[in-house]
Amino acid sequence: GAVVSQHPSWVICKSGTSVKIECRSLDFQATTMFWYRQFPKQSLMLMATSNEGSKATYEQGVEKDKFLINHASLTLSTLTVTSAHPEDSSFYICSARGLAGDSYEQYFGPGTRLTVT
Amino acid sequence: GQNIDQPTEMTATEGAIVQINCTYQTSGFNGLFWYQQHAGEAPTFLSYNVLDGLEEKGRFSSFLSRSTGYSYLLLKELQMKDSASYLCAVMDSNYQLIWGAGTKLIIKP
Numbered sequence: 001g002a003v004v005s006q007h008p009s010w011v012i013c014k015s016g017t018s019v020k021i022e023c024r025s026l027d028f029q030a031t032t033m034f035w036y037r038q039f040p041k042q043s044l045m046l047m048a049t050s051n052e053g054s055k056a057t058y059e060q061g062v063e064k065d066k067f068l069i070n071h072a073s074l075t076l077s078t079l080t081v082t083s084a085h086p087e088d089s090s091f092y093i094c095s096a097r098g099l100a101g102d103s104y105e106q107y108f109g110p111g112t113r114l115t116v117t
Numbered sequence: 118g119q120n121i122d123q124p125t126e127m128t129a130t131e132g133a134i135v136q137i138n139c140t141y142q143t144s145g146f147n148g149l150f151w152y153q154q155h156a157g158e159a160p161t162f163l164s165y166n167v168l169d170g171l172e173e174k175g176r177f178s179s180f181l182s183r184s185t186g187y188s189y190l191l192l193k194e195l196q197m198k199d200s201a202s203y204l205c206a207v208m209d210s211n212y213q214l215i216w217g218a219g220t221k222l223i224i225k226p
Contacts, residue, residue: 034214043204043218044160093159105150106214108159 002028004096006109013084013116020080021112023094029074030096034106035067038091050077084116119143121217123205128223129195137190137203137220145210151179151190152204154219160204163190192222200224 003026013019023033032051036044048064050056050071058064068080077096081088091113095106120142129135141149148167152160166172166181166188178191190203205217 044216046214046216049213091157105162105165108152108161111159113157 002096002098002107004030004094004107004109006094006112008112009110010113011115013114015085015116016083018080018082019084019114020078021092021094021114023077023079023096023109025075025096025107028096028098028107030077030098031074032097033071033077034095034097035069035077035079036093036095038093038111044093047079081114084114086116089114089116119207119209119215121205121207121215123203123217123220125218126221126223128225129192131195131197131224131226133195134191134193135195135222137192137205137222139188139190139205139217141186141188141205141207141215141217143207143209143215146183147208147210147212149179149181149188150206150208150214151177151188152206154202154204156201163203195224197224197226 005024007022034049035047037047038044046059047062048056048058048069050069052071052074056069071077091111093111095108097106123139150165151163153163154160164179166179171180176193181188202219202221204219206214
């Protein structure tokens with residue numbers, strides 16, 4: 001089956017620093033990748049959708065200058081949380097969808113737990 | 118607006134059967150997904166329904182009625198490891214997933 005990896009699994013950083021999270025599709029080409037955030041005991045919240053080679057589309061209320069998304073290849077997307085603050089502490093999950101004609105199923109990465117101190 | 122409704126929490130007994138309902142109102146419909154999410158982990162795919170009817174996959178079955186905007190996930194022979202949140206998600210006309218808040222299923226011995 002399709003596998004999506006994320007790195008790092010967890011990260012602790014100081015307030016004001018930036019953190020980069022990588023999302024990779026290991027055995028398929030992902031034309032579209034999604035970034036989600038999930039706070040404790042809450043549902044997934046879509047932050048942005050990125051298509052390979054083009055700018056990400058951000059959901060309402062998500063600051064694109066704070067959450068930088070790059071989808072430079074069909075197997076890699078990165079999310080950079082710039083100038084992180086404690087309220088950015090959350091579980092960040094990416095998912096990937098294959099080329100057109102494949103199932104529309106999204107394959108999820110294992111998630112990255114970010115703690116900002 | 119778009120809306121997915123599912124119960125917040127359900128409790129069932131090990132070995133029993135439980136049905137988790139999901140109702141939806143979305144702009145367009147391109148399929149309904151059920152995902153399982155254990156605490157602290159990412160969601161894992163359970164089922165996908167795009168046509169009306171019942172899809173059975175082992176102990177899990179998923180049902181869809183497009184005319185009524187209704188789906189359910191049926192879990193049989195419950196095991197303790199089935200304790201998790203179950204997320205209902207609908208793919209809208211733009212092929213975006215609209216997520217429900219999830220149903221936390223608690224299994225008791």
